[in-house]
Amino acid sequence: MKKIVALFFPFLLYANMLQVGDEITQVTLHSQHNQEYKLIKDGMWIISWDKESTSVANRYFEKFHMPKGVNFLVDASQVPSGILNLFVLPKMQKYKHPILMSYDEAFNLTLAYKEDCLTVLYLKNRKITQIKYPQTQEDLKKILK
Numbered sequence: 001m002k003k004i005v006a007l008f009f010p011f012l013l014y015a016n017m018l019q020v021g022d023e024i025t026q027v028t029l030h031s032q033h034n035q036e037y038k039l040i041k042d043g044m045w046i047i048s049w050d051k052e053s054t055s056v057a058n059r060y061f062e063k064f065h066m067p068k069g070v071n072f073l074v075d076a077s078q079v080p081s082g083i084l085n086l087f088v089l090p091k092m093q094k095y096k097h098p099i100l101m102s103y104d105e106a107f108n109l110t111l112a113y114k115e116d117c118l119t120v121l122y123l124k125n126r127k128i129t130q131i132k133y134p135q136t137q138e139d140l141k142k143i144l145k
Contacts, residue, residue: 019112021128024039024127024128031101032095039100044070046070047072053117054074054099056137056140062097064144066098073102078105116135
C-alpha cells in the first residue's frame with residue numbers, strides 16, 4: 001500500500017498546485033525586517049524556493065530595485081529555525097527590498113514550482129493570468145522590463 005501512495009504522491013501535490021485561471025487568497029506575510037505585508041492582488045509574485053534562486057532574485061533587486069507591483073516571497077518552511085535565525089535572517093536583513101517569508105508549508109505547496117527556477121505568478125483581480133519560471137538574472141530582467 002505504501003508503494004502505491006508513494007507512486008501517486010507527486011500527482012496529488014501537483015493536483016493542489018495553483019494554475020493559470022485559479023484565484024489566489026489574500027495572504028499576509030512578514031518581511032525579513034518583521035514588517036507586515038498583504039500580498040498584492042494585481043501584479044506579480046516572485047517566489048524563490050532555495051538558496052540559489054533567492055540569490056538570483058536578491059542580486060537582481062540590489063542592482064535594479066524592486067518594481068512597484070511586485071512581491072518577492074521566499075519559501076522558509078523547510079529551513080530549520082536555528083539555521084534560519086542564526087544565518088539566513090541576518091543575511092537577508094542586509095537587503096533593503098522586502099523579502100516576504102512564507103513559513104506555511106501547506107500554502108507553499110499550492111504555489112507553482114519548477115526545479116532550479118524562480119516562479120513568477122502574474123495576477124489580475126486575484127486570478128493567475130500567467131506563470132513563468134526564470135532561472136537567471138537575465139531571465140528575470142526580461143520578465144521585469
